[in-house]
Structures are given as structure tokens and as C-alpha cells.
Amino acid sequence: MLQSGLFTKTRREAPKDEVANNAKLLIRAGFVHKEMAGVYSYLPLGLRVLNNINEIIRKEMDAIGGQELFLTALQDKSVWEKTNRWDDSVVDNWFKTKLKNGSELGLGFTHEEPLTKLMREHINSFRDLPAYPYQIQTKFRNEIRVKSGIMRGREFLMKDLYSFSKNEEEHNSFYEKAKEAYGKIFSSVGLGDITYVTFASGGSFSKYSHEFQTVCEAGEDIIYVSEDKKIAVNKEVYDEKTLEDLGLKKEELEERKAIEVGNIFSLGTKFSDAFNLDYTDENGEKHPVIMGSYGIGPGRLMGAIVEIFSDERGIVWPEAAAPFAVHLLSLGDSVSKTADKVYNDLREAGVEALYDDRKDATAGEKFADADLIGIPWRLVVSPKTIEQGKVEVKNRRTGEIKMMEEKELVKLLITLNVKPAVKLC
Amino acid sequence: MLQSGLFTKTRREAPKDEVANNAKLLIRAGFVHKEMAGVYSYLPLGLRVLNNINEIIRKEMDAIGGQELFLTALQDKSVWEKTNRWDDSVVDNWFKTKLKNGSELGLGFTHEEPLTKLMREHINSFRDLPAYPYQIQTKFRNEIRVKSGIMRGREFLMKDLYSFSKNEEEHNSFYEKAKEAYGKIFSSVGLGDITYVTFASGGSFSKYSHEFQTVCEAGEDIIYVSEDKKIAVNKEVYDEKTLEDLGLKKEELEERKAIEVGNIFSLGTKFSDAFNLDYTDENGEKHPVIMGSYGIGPGRLMGAIVEIFSDERGIVWPEAAAPFAVHLLSLGDSVSKTADKVYNDLREAGVEALYDDRKDATAGEKFADADLIGIPWRLVVSPKTIEQGKVEVKNRRTGEIKMMEEKELVKLLITLNVKPAVKLC
Structure with missing residues (x-):
């Protein structure tokens, strides 16, 4: 799903009357x-x-x-x-x-x-x-x-x-x-x-x-x-x-x-x-x-x-409950072609992804949203990752960050047994 | 699904206060x-x-x-x-x-x-x-x-x-x-x-x-x-x-x-x-x-x-809405092995079937139930069909009856584009 099309937005504060x-x-x-x-x-x-x-x-x-x-x-x-x-x-x-x-x-x-x-x-x-x-x-x-x-x-x-x-x-x-x-x-x-x-x-x-x-x-x-x-x-x-x-x-x-x-x-x-x-x-x-x-x-x-x-930064969904298997972030207009390709490859491989393709959000806002929403795997495509010919992968739970070739990554995600895409939009 | 295990039963009469x-x-x-x-x-x-x-x-x-x-x-x-x-x-x-x-x-x-x-x-x-x-x-x-x-x-x-x-x-x-x-x-x-x-x-x-x-x-x-x-x-x-x-x-x-x-x-x-x-x-x-x-x-x-x-005999579901793609009827204890095989073959082919495997229902009761429940295709396995090495197929809507080889039948049901089995039990 394209995050630019997702109608909900994150917010900094919860309602004041909410205690839980x-x-x-x-x-x-x-x-x-x-x-x-x-x-x-x-x-x-x-x-x-x-x-x-x-x-x-x-x-x-x-x-x-x-x-x-x-x-x-x-x-x-x-x-x-x-x-x-x-x-x-x-x-x-x-x-x-x-x-x-x-x-x-x-x-x-x-x-x-x-x-x-x-x-x-x-x-x-x-x-x-x-x-x-x-x-x-x-x-x-x-x-x-x-x-x-x-x-x-x-x-x-x-x-x-x-x-x-x-x-x-x-x-x-x-x-x-x-x-x-x-x-x-x-x-x-x-x-x-x-x-x-x-x-x-x-x-x-x-x-x-x-x-x-x-x-x-x-x-x-x-x-x-x-x-x-x-x-x-x-x-x-x-x-x-x-x-x-x-x-x-x-x-x-x-x-x-x-x-x-x-x-x-x-x-x-x-x-x-x-x-x-x-x-x-x-x-x-x-x-x-x-x-x-x-x-x-x-x-x-x-x-x-x-x-x-x-x-303190947000939710950390276990994989079986997560709304998406991966959260793909595209940082900067110059990388959108590469990021689009990663998104399409994920879809074709049956991996459910939320794709933060927003043009009007900063890298900092995208990172903060990703942590708050809490999808298990965060993938980043940025000028830096493209330079290395790789994609940055972060595990939301452990915080571990890795640079991986895209092919290797998609293979890994499939073997991680992410559920097949029931609905890809 | 085995009809012997389905907890609901058909009934002859609707409640008296029901007019629709x-x-x-x-x-x-x-x-x-x-x-x-x-x-x-x-x-x-x-x-x-x-x-x-x-x-x-x-x-x-x-x-x-x-x-x-x-x-x-x-x-x-x-x-x-x-x-x-x-x-x-x-x-x-x-x-x-x-x-x-x-x-x-x-x-x-x-x-x-x-x-x-x-x-x-x-x-x-x-x-x-x-x-x-x-x-x-x-x-x-x-x-x-x-x-x-x-x-x-x-x-x-x-x-x-x-x-x-x-x-x-x-x-x-x-x-x-x-x-x-x-x-x-x-x-x-x-x-x-x-x-x-x-x-x-x-x-x-x-x-x-x-x-x-x-x-x-x-x-x-x-x-x-x-x-x-x-x-x-x-x-x-x-x-x-x-x-x-x-x-x-x-x-x-x-x-x-x-x-x-x-x-x-x-x-x-x-x-x-x-x-x-x-x-x-x-x-x-x-x-x-x-x-x-x-x-x-x-x-x-x-x-x-x-x-x-x-x-006058019951419902005639269009395929897209039907609770199952086919209703398989086994008539008589002597045929249960063959009928079981047809049921398993259907499941393996991803065809959703309700299997009337009941031992305590007569052929007449099974036919009447099939018409009432209204699944698009009725398949019958009986001593007569086994003698011919075939399965009887009836279209609920047209009433058309055909004798078919089992393999040919399963192929037909798949090409009829019956929906894949989401849940087979």
C-alpha cells in the first residue's frame, strides 16, 4: 500500500482523556x-x-x-x-x-x-x-x-x-x-x-x-x-x-x-x-x-x-499480527525510481509492504512514523544506499541494521515466511 | 466439509410467522x-x-x-x-x-x-x-x-x-x-x-x-x-x-x-x-x-x-455466492470408499465441496437436501455410477444430468473457475 494514499495520518499527541x-x-x-x-x-x-x-x-x-x-x-x-x-x-x-x-x-x-x-x-x-x-x-x-x-x-x-x-x-x-x-x-x-x-x-x-x-x-x-x-x-x-x-x-x-x-x-x-x-x-x-x-x-x-x-518510540508488532510485513521508506525524490522497483519486486514476491512514498515528509518524519507504526522490518532506499547498490534493512525489535543486496533481501523476506499477500494495493 | 459433521440440519417447514x-x-x-x-x-x-x-x-x-x-x-x-x-x-x-x-x-x-x-x-x-x-x-x-x-x-x-x-x-x-x-x-x-x-x-x-x-x-x-x-x-x-x-x-x-x-x-x-x-x-x-x-x-x-x-424444491445459488462449489452425495455404504476418494481428489484440486457422507439418510433425503441447499453442481456416487466407472453430475439450475469420468470431472470443475479453497475442512 502506498502511504501517500493511506488516508490516516500519525499524530504527536494522544487525546488528553486517554489513559491507557x-x-x-x-x-x-x-x-x-x-x-x-x-x-x-x-x-x-x-x-x-x-x-x-x-x-x-x-x-x-x-x-x-x-x-x-x-x-x-x-x-x-x-x-x-x-x-x-x-x-x-x-x-x-x-x-x-x-x-x-x-x-x-x-x-x-x-x-x-x-x-x-x-x-x-x-x-x-x-x-x-x-x-x-x-x-x-x-x-x-x-x-x-x-x-x-x-x-x-x-x-x-x-x-x-x-x-x-x-x-x-x-x-x-x-x-x-x-x-x-x-x-x-x-x-x-x-x-x-x-x-x-x-x-x-x-x-x-x-x-x-x-x-x-x-x-x-x-x-x-x-x-x-x-x-x-x-x-x-x-x-x-x-x-x-x-x-x-x-x-x-x-x-x-x-x-x-x-x-x-x-x-x-x-x-x-x-x-x-x-x-x-x-x-x-x-x-x-x-x-x-x-x-x-x-x-x-x-x-x-x-x-x-x-x-x-x-x-518509547512506538509499537513493535510481532510478525503474525503486523499490518504489513515490511515498511519501505524512500528518502529523497532522486531515489523514487529505485524505491518503486523495490516495492514492485516485493509485491511480485508476495511480500506485503507499506511504502512510504510521500514527497512532503522529511526523512526524520518518515523514520519517526516507521518507529511509531511498528512494522517488523524497515527498508530504506536513499542516495547513500543506492551508492552502495544496496537497501538498508532494520529490525524494529532488535534495532539491528544491515545493508543488503535487493535480491538477497527479497529472498530473505520470503524465507522468513511472511504471509502471502492477500490484498496488495 | 463433511455433511455428517455439519451441525445444522434442514427442515421441512419454515417457522409459521415467517412470510418472506x-x-x-x-x-x-x-x-x-x-x-x-x-x-x-x-x-x-x-x-x-x-x-x-x-x-x-x-x-x-x-x-x-x-x-x-x-x-x-x-x-x-x-x-x-x-x-x-x-x-x-x-x-x-x-x-x-x-x-x-x-x-x-x-x-x-x-x-x-x-x-x-x-x-x-x-x-x-x-x-x-x-x-x-x-x-x-x-x-x-x-x-x-x-x-x-x-x-x-x-x-x-x-x-x-x-x-x-x-x-x-x-x-x-x-x-x-x-x-x-x-x-x-x-x-x-x-x-x-x-x-x-x-x-x-x-x-x-x-x-x-x-x-x-x-x-x-x-x-x-x-x-x-x-x-x-x-x-x-x-x-x-x-x-x-x-x-x-x-x-x-x-x-x-x-x-x-x-x-x-x-x-x-x-x-x-x-x-x-x-x-x-x-x-x-x-x-x-x-x-x-x-x-x-x-x-x-x-x-x-x-x-x-x-x-x-x-x-419449488429450494435455492439455486449462482456460483459466485454458493456456499460450496459442489455437493457430493454418497448413496449406500458400499460406495463410501469411492466417494471418499472423489472428495479427497476435489479437495486436492482446490474445489470446495460439501460431502454428504451421512449413513443415516436415505437417497431420497439426500436428493431433497441437495435441491434445498442449492449448491450449483451435484455429484452422485452410487453402485450404478461405480458400475459404469463414472460419477453422475447434475446442474442445479438447468437440471441437466451427465455421467463423467472422475478425472475429466475434476478438470472441468477447475476450468469452470470455481474459487480456490480458502478453507477446507
Whole structure:
């Protein structure tokens, strides 16, 4: 993409009312726009990152049998009354609205109820199970406090998968698979080492749920981490009983702040009981379906990535999430022919590049923008590099700079396994 | 995809309260689920169709310089007060809700206001123009009557592009390009011949807007079509003055019912004036930005396709929108090895197939499901076809049946230019 044609501009200052570092950087770099507290729009660069994260999640969900659907935001009151979750004194973060005829509607903050009801039409026999529908869809939560940028919004994208199983054994086996899939997702964006499977409060059907907590000072949660065992305990269940259950000792745990980047829940028959979601087994006997829910917020994950991978100059995207694989800078009018050629060669090789071809920006402005936007590889074409017959390559993360022949460079970028160009403009 | 693993099932009857043919068929075939009047969820098959349509639209929008972003549903009252569109007596289809602190919020029924405000941060100079941001995003409209299935919903996906131009000339040139791009979109889903550029009411800044109206008995609009000139006039502006403007005579026009599948509007400086969206020209002079808006509802388009391409047995998807390129049916346990081989060969050739491998469905049920689901090519592997060393191929649209060698068939399907498998499971 030509940067001269990209309609967003970077800015020096974030809005004054923005306190979260992730949102400050993302706004300054032109990735998101703050509509109001806790409500952010995604601009072209930001949407590219979000789509990359969504695709990583989709791949892992599909690999464990997930089937994607797309439920609605508008929610029918009567459906939520079945589980007593319509009442504002039970669920305190509903956004509610009304039809012209006065009927109350809600905006979905989660989707167990409507999906369980929907699945009644498709699940009758043991042959219809298991089933793993999931969606990447907008949730609405009427939060009182929103100070964490895109990590906690009033409107945000969520990947929610729900499992429908015949029995505990089938449920547990999928639950473990989902846990592994989640691990893969966090690893592929570079958060594997600092993300812990964390024991948190369960519900009526299981003692604990599992959160995926990424250690980070900007996190809203407190967890107790066992480095050795690579697990953690959420403060909400951190007591002697839990430590005993998990065979952990206080001495081996360290208190850390963390961001909850995912969570998985065993729901038992709570929702299938409420909606009479039963199946008939091989012997003609009826049983309630066993359910689980598995959530990741792609926007929150994007925010966590920015919190962790950034420095005083800007964002440092991990390659899997980056809006482009390389950022090509052309410095000076005299070099534009050579820089154009490098850009075209990259495109032909299937390497996604943002090409800073602007005539009205100085070298200093281009360097500052590149650091702020944070694409993993910065390539520079300048009179100096042309003199040497090479291109300057800089790694945003390590700061390492190298002069490379163009051919060698393109080959390197391809072998670095940059994703093939889905959309080159 | 294995049909035995697809969690949705077809059904004989649509819900009793459903009156629209598109929704009846889509519900029966397991493409959508009715949450309540005018609110539909997309099930896996339906989401595949919707994604195909979205990709067709994206391709054309990107080709004319569109840059995708993603705005929010939650809307700030103060932003809409600038244009006097917050008031329910001015805009009668708002859904409104409230923050915990009592502040009123709206759910976006369109996005001119927040986008114009947003663009102020990115447009200052003539160098920043033109700009063509677009999104594919959920709109909410509090409609009183919803009887057209997924063609008119209270919650629905919309592609809305907005143009920001320096002057009328630049605006008009893009407007014509957008018109052409829209034509390409409707042609690629097979509606080109019956979709008319239709003159409709304009606004303060242009005499007419342009709708794309697809002739169909299920349509909610009345238009007057000139077959010769390939244009039409919407009933709302059908008077002597308009006919004179367009050089049309009553005699050459035919009254038809039609579905509005797209519309494009010149907005002039209505929104840029309200938000002070100006730019500075080469001489340092300030001018307001000229705007336009360009909408297509992917769900409505999907509904229109079903209204037009269906028969008494079910849906007849055009290839570009179909959830899969082929529907492979295995009839009888004895043939499963051969059918599995055909399925694997199709996958390897990059042909997307739904494989009806169910053991518990009769041949009659499989045929009926295939007709209802409406995938363009039905392939049958049965004891009879194996005896001949061939596969039976049926065209859903023409009903034509042919016996073909498997190799020849796979070659044919590839040359038919079926889309490459994005996701094979």
C-alpha cells in the first residue's frame, strides 16, 4: 500500500482523556479512533491487525472442529428470562433498548442463551453431537469504568466458541483440546512465554474455570504465578483450599498483574436444562447436553500485544499480527525510481509492504512514523544506499541494521515466511 | 466439509410467522436462524454465502481506491445533534440506549456523522484528498414493519463507502466509477440483467440519487423501467418533470416491483459543513470537502439472490455466492470408499465441496437436501455410477444430468473457475 494514499495520518499527541498506553499508541499511529470512553473504531491499519488476529484464532478453532456462525446483537428478553439473566440486578452490564411497540430488547453481552435455544433445532440424537459452533462478533457491555483502552470496551469484538457434548468424558477431552489451541494462539503472537493457564472461579458445574493471563503491569487482574509449573491462580480463588487442590505452595508463587486474554468454562447442564436441550442416546434414552464456553477478545489481545511489545518510540508488532510485513521508506525524490522497483519486486514476491512514498515528509518524519507504526522490518532506499547498490534493512525489535543486496533481501523476506499477500494495493 | 459433521440440519417447514420466501428457504435449508422479527443469525452455510458476497464487494471497492475500516455501533448523541439527526422526530428508526450514568447513546443506522468527524483528524490539505473509506458493519434500524425476511432487518450488515473529494469534478468522476463498480458486483452474482440504475430522490445537493433496483415480485419498491435505455425511475420521483429531465416518455416505461440492492448519494457539503471538514488548497485557501455515500446490504443482496434464484424444491445459488462449489452425495455404504476418494481428489484440486457422507439418510433425503441447499453442481456416487466407472453430475439450475469420468470431472470443475479453497475442512 502506498502511504501517500493511506488516508490516516500519525499524530504527536494522544487525546488528553486517554489513559491507557495501548490506546495512546494505537491512536497516535492511526490504528484506532476513540469514539467515546471504551468505544473505539478500527482504522485501516488497525483493521489489518485485527483481521490477522482473527485469522490466527479461526485457524485454531477450525482445527479443533469449530464451525463459524454469526449471531445477532439484538436479544429477545424472553430468551434471557429462562435463565434469570435478563434482570439488571443479576446481570449489571446490559445495554437495553426498545422496539417501536415498546418491547424491551437487550444487546448481547454473551450468547449462551440464544445459541442454546438455536441448537435445539439441530440437536436431537447422539449422532448430532458433539458440535462446536463459534463466532467472531461484537459484544456490548455497559461497564461503569473503562480505563484500559481497547482492552476493556463497552463495544468489542469477541470470539466465543460453545461446545455441546454427549457426556463429561467427551466434554473434558474437548476442553483440553481447546486449552491447547488457546496456547497455540497466544504463542503465535509472541505471548506464549508470559501467558499462564490460570485457575479461576468456576460455577455450579465445575470447581474452577481456566483463564489465560498474560503477565503485564497494565493488567487489571492479580494472579499468583508458579514459574516452575507454568500455571497461575487468580486472586479471586487464591486461598488455602485452592493451593491444596492444585498441589501448590505459597512460597513458589509470585504475585503479578496480568491481562486476561482468554477464558474457558465448563457450563455443565446449566443452559441445556433451562432450554431443554436434550439428546437421545443409542438406547433411546434422553440426556441433557453438556456445554462449555471458550472466549478470546481479538481487540483485547491486540491491546495486550501493544502493551507488551512497544517502546518509547512506538509499537513493535510481532510478525503474525503486523499490518504489513515490511515498511519501505524512500528518502529523497532522486531515489523514487529505485524505491518503486523495490516495492514492485516485493509485491511480485508476495511480500506485503507499506511504502512510504510521500514527497512532503522529511526523512526524520518518515523514520519517526516507521518507529511509531511498528512494522517488523524497515527498508530504506536513499542516495547513500543506492551508492552502495544496496537497501538498508532494520529490525524494529532488535534495532539491528544491515545493508543488503535487493535480491538477497527479497529472498530473505520470503524465507522468513511472511504471509502471502492477500490484498496488495 | 463433511455433511455428517455439519451441525445444522434442514427442515421441512419454515417457522409459521415467517412470510418472506427468502427467509423461509434459508431457514429450511439451515442458512439462517430467525431470532425474532427482522433479526436473523447466520449459520455456517449462510455465513459462507455472506462472506462470498462480502469478498465480491470488497474486491470492487478496493479496485476503486476504497480503504476498509470498522466503525462502532454505539453512537454519541452530541455528534448527531450537529446535523439535527439525533431527534426521533427527524430520524424515526433509532434504537437508543443509555450508559450507567444516564447518558443517552444511539445504535448507528448509518455513519456519515461519526465518520465526517473522524476524518477531520486526517484531512487538512489538498494532499489528503480524495479519500474513500468503507466498512462492512452491522447497522440497527428500528423498523415498524419487517416482512421481507433478510432483505429488511432491524439488525443487518451494510457495506457503506463514503467519498471525500476536493471538488465537484473529482466527486463526479468517482461517483461514476462507483456506479460501474456496483454494476460489476450485481453482474457477478447473476443479477446484472435485471438490475437497473434507478433515479430516485436526491437531497439539498443533487437533484437525484441513484438506486440499483433488481426487478422482483417480492420487492418493496415500485419502479418504472425503460428496457431500451436500461434505466428506471423510482415511483417517488416519477412525474412529468423527472421524465423530461431524463428524456423519457411514459409509453416506453413499464411499472415493476423491485428490490433496492444498492444506492449511491451525492451529499455535497451537508456533513462537511456541519463538522467543519475543510481542506487547504495549493494556494492556501480553505474549501469544504465534497462528500458522497455508497451503500449495499450484503444480507439484502443474499435475500434478493434467493428470491430470484430458487424454485419449488429450494435455492439455486449462482456460483459466485454458493456456499460450496459442489455437493457430493454418497448413496449406500458400499460406495463410501469411492466417494471418499472423489472428495479427497476435489479437495486436492482446490474445489470446495460439501460431502454428504451421512449413513443415516436415505437417497431420497439426500436428493431433497441437495435441491434445498442449492449448491450449483451435484455429484452422485452410487453402485450404478461405480458400475459404469463414472460419477453422475447434475446442474442445479438447468437440471441437466451427465455421467463423467472422475478425472475429466475434476478438470472441468477447475476450468469452470470455481474459487480456490480458502478453507477446507
